Amino acid sequence: MSASDETLFDNSTWAGAQPRLSVLIPFKGDDPVDLLLALDREAADVEIVLLDDGSQDEVLAQRVTQTVAAARTPARFVRLAANVGRAKGRNRLASHARGEALLFLDSDMAPDDPHFLGRWRSLVEDENPPIAFGGFSLKQAPLRRETALHRRMAANSDCLGCDARRLAPEKTLFTSNLLIRRDVFDAEAFDEGFSGWGWEDVEWAMRAVRRWPILHIDNTATHLGLDSAATLAAKYEQSAANFARVAERHPQVVADYPSYRVARALRRVPLPTVWRPALKAFALADAAPLGAREFAMRLYRAALYAETIR
Structure with missing residues (x-):
């Protein structure tokens, strides 16, 4: 897919912004508006780029466009005509970012702290780490019978604190809440040979950790999109x-x-x-x-x- 197969919408503050941190949010079918609103409320000095990976949902696209237009934060909405997949979509997102640090957030995440972006910005300003993962939680995820199995599995293996994640830094990293410095991403992008769901983020970390350290911090966001067992x-x-x-x-x-x-x-x-x-x-x-x-x-x-x- 070439750039001609995407449409762009920028809000009024996008053109003049010079952000140090770019927040990158891919989605396909899921509604990212609640996350966008939560980030915009923080009014941090960042930019936000959303990418619709071929949802082909006009109602959703209009809702996202209206929310981007109303946001105080510089924001761009990229809409792809067809689905390109998780790895290629994230690479495409990065091509639109202008910051020296890229924060990948899944669209079904919800920050657990009102200063979530401020903490990420402070980390970039004070340490500028090559790679950092903030972790994710289930603090705000609703209790539902149909998602009970996923909740249990995520709690036991994915929602780990810093000390546990540091024991296997590349294995306990996900693109749900992942900071990557621009020069690192330019040298190691996501492998576009992956298709479907899973493992493209961990494989990326396996390559990256050979050249750069992975910092694990506690700046979590809740995974709201728990799945049914099926x-x-x-x-x-x-x-x-x-x-x-x-x-x-x-x-x-x-x-x-x-x-x-x-x-x-x-x-x-x-x-x-x-x-x-x-x-x-x-x-x-x-x-x-x-x-x-x-x-x-x-x-x-x-x-x-x-x-x-x-």
């Missing part, structure tokens, strides 16, 4: 080929991942077409104990990866 399983199904791409490119790194070791072990288990669907069915069963469902879903994910790794 949606989560579908995302894992999409991610299997991406995991195989990571394993092929970084075999020594993934060799220590529990998901890789379990996947390797499951390759030796006969009749996967029988037990793999049973694992999925149990993970989707709302009446089953949540802890057992979590174990089944993690095992199902490893079984999917077992099909793709060598």
